[in-house]
Amino acid sequence: MEERYIPQDIEKKWQKYWHEKKLFEVTEDPTKKKYYLLEMFPYPSGKIHMGHVRNYSIGDVVARYKKMRGYNVLHPMGWDAFGMPAENAAIQNKTHPAKWTFGNIDYMKKQLKRMGFSYNWNREIASCHPGYYKWNQWFFLKMYDMGLAYRKKSSVNWCESCKTVLANEQVEAGLCWRCGTEVTQKELEQWFLKITQYAEELLKGCDDLADGWPEKVLTMQRNWIGKSYGAEVDFPVVDSDGVIRVYTTRQDTLYGATFMSLAPEHPLSKELSEGTPQEKEVLNFIAEVSKEDKIIRSAEDTEKKGVFTGRYAINPMTNQKIPIWVANFVLMEYGTGAVMAVPAHDQRDLDFARKYDVPVKVVIHPYEKALDEETMTEAFVEEGYLVNSGQFDGMNSVEALDKIGEYLEEKGIGKRTVNYRIRDWGVSRQRYWGTPIPIIYCDECGIVPVPYEQLPVILPVDIEFEVDGRSPLPEIESFLFTDCPICKRRAKRETDTLDTFVCSSWYFDRYTCPRYDESPLDEKAVNYWMPVNQYIGGIEHAILHLLYSRFFTMVLHDMGLLHVGEPYENLLTQGMVIKDGAKMAKSKGNVVDPNDIIEQYGADTTRLFILFASPPERDLDWSDQGVDGAFRFLNRVWRMVFGNLEKIKDISPYDDKIPIPDHLKNLRRKTHQTIKKVTDDIEERFHFNTAISAVMELVNTIYQIKTDDVKDPLSISVLREAIETVVLLLSPMVPHLSEELWEALGGSDSIITVPWPSYNEKVIQEDEIVIVIQINGKLRSRINVDASSSEEEIKETALNTPRIKELLKGNEIKKVISVPRKLINIVTG
């Protein structure tokens, strides 16, 4: 036997080789089919964790496989390098965020290289580099020019721990997505990107992505966009010229509106109650509600409260006076901030009506039961027919949606409309470590964008960090003060920075031309490579990053910078790595450090275990013993190659020219079946676990071959083909070991340059097949028949099998079902 398998030595050797040969560097080549494979770029938090290893191992298999299939594969890596943790670390360790970040990048890059991932490293980008964030600023200005970036004062989500504003997408169950602190509301002037303008396009795009994206992600995005069809209706206010406009999706219930609810923030809430006996009560209520946290206030189980304004509106359908209330559950941000309340057909309104003793009026009647207005406690929300609804009485309620909508338009009372739940994306962050927003405020000229030729607005790095966590930017005079580009007078810079999600919204475009300096994107490069053919990452970005980057792609498309309208053709969301039933987390003490595993077993074993333990979209249960098993298998492969090396070294693989010796037909068939299985598993399903198990079976088959059976050159060539196939099929998953074995087998070039093996459909066919014989669906026997046997012959043989004959004695055969090449089912009476 040859030397032992020592992964660490081999892996170093081949990593060096790949680097020196520049094997993973690519350029646009119109003669080759391109394939852009991308994994979500990491935040340089310190070191790689198992989730990264899983994400990138999956991606690397696909990248290497596609390369062997002849594609021009772009497989880049970079760093999502702006963000809070750098600032926290800076305060804690008395260092600078940049130093901390670049230190982490250096270390993590070494770790990724140690894993042997096939990245095109000379396309590396770090979003905190001015050469990158310059273009964030450029896009921001373009969007400002296009009216897509605007500034407004509004109530925004505030995280006290991060001391910054958060986008709606970054608030999870009322908590900050990053630190878990409870989010409160603040009134602030902020910059927004008009993602709402693309709501319809983002929604429509979901349908086109249905083939390549997980249904779950699309559903989440659709829900987030939240399109609803309804109507806006004007309710005249009694003793006033004004109207209150409401949004409803249930215009069929208009006749049942017995009161109206305004959001406390609605300007009319205060205005209407002025001078009424209820004025004080209303003002108190508004003050009380505004003190409450909005997240808690808008939770479903919060008590519904309200006050009467002392004023009335007219239901435009019934011309009846209905009281106007202010209610805590009405949201100013959704619809018009005013709701027509139909207690009989909306649970919230019913609860509210019962509590404050407002009348309930049934206008939709169920087809199969009766409702009692006086006593009902459950609102009827299903389909029914209209009652108490004037000319619409008797009409089906679904039909009435349209008919009443038409009526509203005819009468000029209202109009049918669509409404979206999605809000504009607030991108201002009161943080230091981010892209400076390229805006100047001038007392004379107002809001003035920084001229394009002055980009980038450099983030000053020569600063001290205070312990209280506030951004130091507003205190740096050399940054803060500048000349107004228009009037040249002293003016102030914006000191907020852009949300880091801006960086990740277009980084995949930049990989195609990372050093291009004339504009953000080199048209030729970006349109050669885009879209990303396969994107791989965690499900936690289902809404945030995946929605923002779709939005950016559409905007860039409209700017004329991109041909594509969607960034990612296919999306794979990989599951979490868990251990002992819980996600790996420091707090749970169940973290496995990839470094330890690599040190002990090598990168190949780490990769193999991760790929073998579970299909990618499912959670992966970490098992130390499983890693042992993966290592054992690689040793087995090693011994298989070196144990046969002397014999097979100078022999070419079997080439079909001379008939195959009978005793090796099975081996050859298994070899080709395995090629097919592994190819299909990688190509169509990303099921690497079953691909690996298939290779294991082939290895087992090779081990079962008796030495005496492979003595002549022809037999040896069949063995050579089998062994070579194992090495080739494993190479995307365990690249270092495969390179070493390939070299031993006489390969002169990197295994990644070798074409992926192909299989011969004829060889896969069995000569003899097993037919299962069932009686009444129960397995009773198996027979071997010649593969060429006809259905009739098989039936005949089956019925004449002694055991079957015995079992059938005295039973009448009603029919015989035959499934070609699989089974015979005999049905008796």
Next chain:
RNA sequence: GCGAGAGUGGCGGAAUUGGCAGACGCACUGGACUUAGGAUCCAGCCCCUUAAAAUGGGGUGGGGGUUCAAGUCCCCCCUCUCGCACCA
């Protein structure tokens, strides 16, 4: 509450189109080799019946159904995971 996904041996998982349930691996048991074994090789390993077994019976969360045939399709229920959740 709504939406999505899942539930298969001691464990991870396989069964791709309705056609032999448990591939492959881990753990475990026995044996061989051996100075040694946490190396390697061979064998066994869903449950029941059994001295042992079978081409005996049962079995894919539970109940019902469709079918010659169901882990797979349909209906009802249970459990778990994830997402959304006063959106008018």
